[in-house]
Amino acid sequence: MGNYHQISKKVFATSGTLDAVDTAGREREHNYQKVLKGLELRRDIEKMIGDTDVARSASDPRKSASLSCWMTNGSVGAGDGAFGTGDGTDTITGGTDRALTLALIEDAQQDAWTDGGNPRMMVMSATNKANFSDLSATGNLVSNDVNMTAAKETTYVGSTSVFLGDFGTVEATPSRFMGNDRIFLIDPDFVSLCTLNGRNFLEEDLAKTGDATDSHILCEWALKPTAPKAHAAIFDLSGS
Numbered sequence: 001m002g003n004y005h006q007i008s009k010k011v012f013a014t015s016g017t018l019d020a021v022d023t024a025g026r027e028r029e030h031n032y033q034k035v036l037k038g039l040e041l042r043r044d045i046e047k048m049i050g051d052t053d054v055a056r057s058a059s060d061p062r063k064s065a066s067l068s069c070w071m072t073n074g075s076v077g078a079g080d081g082a083f084g085t086g087d088g089t090d091t092i093t094g095g096t097d098r099a100l101t102l103a104l105i106e107d108a109q110q111d112a113w114t115d116g117g118n119p120r121m122m123v124m125s126a127t128n129k130a131n132f133s134d135l136s137a138t139g140n141l142v143s144n145d146v147n148m149t150a151a152k153e154t155t156y157v158g159s160t161s162v163f164l165g166d167f168g169t170v171e172a173t174p175s176r177f178m179g180n181d182r183i184f185l186i187d188p189d190f191v192s193l194c195t196l197n198g199r200n201f202l203e204e205d206l207a208k209t210g211d212a213t214d215s216h217i218l219c220e221w222a223l224k225p226t227a228p229k230a231h232a233a234i235f236d237l238s239g240s
Contacts, residue, residue, distance in 0.1 A: 117230025
């Protein structure tokens with residue numbers, strides 16, 4: 001197995017005036033913009049990893065294979081739906097959309113467990129998180145009853161955060177950067193984000209433009225799934 005490091009960057013410029021002005025809330029405008037661009041770059045990388053279907057590529061510009069390109073456990077929609085090879089070299093083929101069910105989650109969890117994984121994170125969009133809570137509440141929710149001696153206001157809990165299946169416990173984790181068409185069951189022990197030494201959110205000054213100082217924040221990164229079969233995915237969800 002192998003993957004390629006991809007270069008992602010954000011360029012920003014700060015005028016000499018803004019750096020000289022005493023702005024409320026920050027000592028220097030350049031440093032403030034550097035923090036904002038660093039956070040923006042982190043969000044972009046998370047989006048590229050989980051919500052795109054991009055195969056690895058050594059051509060210029062190099063591309064890191066996204067998470068979906070390593071998945072062969074779980075399920076895709078009927079019809080033309082098919083997983084890729086599972087080594088990052090190709091992408092999934094979309095199938096017929098279907099609604100999320102507990103059976104889909106249980107089958108995906110079993111697939112990963114059978115191949116040696118122990119998924120502990122179930123990453124999903126806000127829509128699928130709400131759908132999952134609704135599924136769990138229809139006759140499958142286990143709640144803790146607490147007896148109180150003092151009267152308190154009634155609290156209704158409408159969220160399910162942990163799924164206990166036959167093959168372990170999975171924590172439902174919402175992601176702002178995931179589409180409604182997919183859910184990932186992840187074993188954190190067998191996937192990571194790796195960066196090249198000295199290229200992890202590196203700041204470099206660029207050519208000066210007039211009175212402005214141009215800079216960029218650069219990260220050379222790759223997704224590193226050391227055991228792709230330890231994970232599972234459910235694709236072609238309809239968001240309902």
